[in-house]
Amino acid sequence: MTKDWLGGTTIFAEMSALAARTGAINLGQGFPDTDGPEAVREAAVRALRDGKGNQYPPGPGIPELRTAIAGHQRLRYGLTYDPDTEVLVTAGATEAIAAALLALAGQGDEVIALEPYYDSYAACIGMAGATRVPVTLRPRDGAYHLDLDELRDAITDRTRILLLNTPHNPTGTVLTPAELAAVAALAVERDLLVVTDEVYEHLVYDGAHLPIATLPGMRERTLTISSAGKTFSFTGWKVGWVTGPPALVTAVRSAKQFLTYVSAGPFQYAIAEALQLPQTYFDTLRTDLRTQRDLLCAGLETAGFEVYRPAATYFVTTDIRPLGETDGFAFCRALPERCGVVAVPNAVFYDHQKEGAPFVRFAFCKRPAVLEEAIGRLRRLSS
Incomplete structure (x- = not known):
């Protein structure tokens, strides 16, 4: 029998193909339409020309990048990691995420994930042979919220890992310090491992990102995951990393070596430099994306959607019921022909698909001119 996480083509591939076939503006998949800093791109070119990383880099990642990652965690969050034993490049x-779940979860284990969730979570939990247990974030007062009582009730004697995503994709929610403290207390009380996906850590527009590993009792039980793609607008380079205590990082490395072994050699040198860019770079990135968020949110509201303004990420979730629609899949598949725009149905990110049925996600990591054109097209829905 086909496993439920073997769904064939992902929704992103389907909708991107639909955009290409119809000539629609693709606000479905989360990739920017401009490259990142020229200095970082030139660093990659320089590495290629100098022969750095053109052959297999070290399995854990080049020392320069591991040192830069450790420096980033120390400078930003006061977290100290040994580059040699507590940092792994992926x-x-x-x-x-895949290597962490394959290394740390297996048959009989349960993994709690915040629903709606990034679609690879279900696949990775399934490949590990574990059981996923969704805890649903629900919209209220214009934003999505975590029900801590529901989280507590979801934990059983079989719970092994809490897979935490904040800033959260697709809802844009950023868990507050109080919420994180409550989650940390549960993890300590029930002796859970925490795998935390923080790839949008630098794309927070309202509030601030706080790594759960900074809280009491959490560093020794937390694997923190992030990547360069979203922060530096080079999503095709595929440079990510894991930080955590030596035993957990070693376990992840043991699984990772049989997945890709190594990757992105020359790009690792470039990202080592990128992580040391001045604060002005990160401030400008955040300011520009906040402007793009506000532009798209206003346009979607004008077009008739109910909008849940995200505190972070690349994405804005909308409710299509004010437009007289209830089925996000049907709506998104028809949208390119109706008005030349592609979006993604949120139901694909849910186990409880009825919970996500009327919600649709749009990406705002596009040039303002592109967003303005998309907004103009979407106004046809309410005309």
Whole structure:
């Protein structure tokens, strides 16, 4: 019997193909339409020309990048990691998540994930042979919220891992310090491992990102995952990383070596430099994306959607019921022909698909001119 995580083509591939076939503006998949800093791109070119990384780099990642990652964690969050034993470079955050779950979960284990969730979570939990247990974030007062009582009730004697995603994709929720403290207390009380996906850590527009590993009792039980793609707008380079205590990082490396072994050699040198860019770079990135978020949110509201303004990430979730629609899949598949725009149905990110049925996700990591054109097209829905 086909496993439920073997769904064939992903929704992103389907919708991107639909965009290409119809000539629609693709606001479905989360990739920017401009490259990142020229200095970082030139660093990759320089590495290629100098022969750095053109052959297999070290399995854990080049020392320069591991040192830069450790420096980033120390400078930003006060977390100290040994670059040699507590940092691992991966082929993007997706491989880091896969390797962590393959290494740490198995038959009989349960993995709790916040629903709606990044679609690879279900596949990776399934490949590990574990059981996923969704805890649903629900919209209220214009944003999505975690029900801590529901989280507590989801934990059983079989729970092995809490797979935490904050800033959260696709809802844009950023868990508050109080929420994180409650989650940490549960993890300590029930002796859970925490694997935390923080790839949008630098794309927070309201509030601030706090790594759960900074909280009491959490560093020794937490694997923190992030990547360069979203922060530096080079999503095709696929450079990610894991930080955590030596035993957990070693376990992840043991799984990772049989996935890609190594990857992105010359790009690792470039990202080592990128992580040391001045604060002005990160501030400008955040300001520009906040402007793009506000532009798209306003346009979607004008077009008739109910909009849940995200505190972070590349994405804005909308409710299509004010437009007289209830089926996000049907809506998104028809949207390119109706008005020349592609979006993604949120139901694909849910186990409980009825919970996500009327919600649709749009990406705002596009040039303002592209967003304005998309907004103009979407206004046809309410005309």
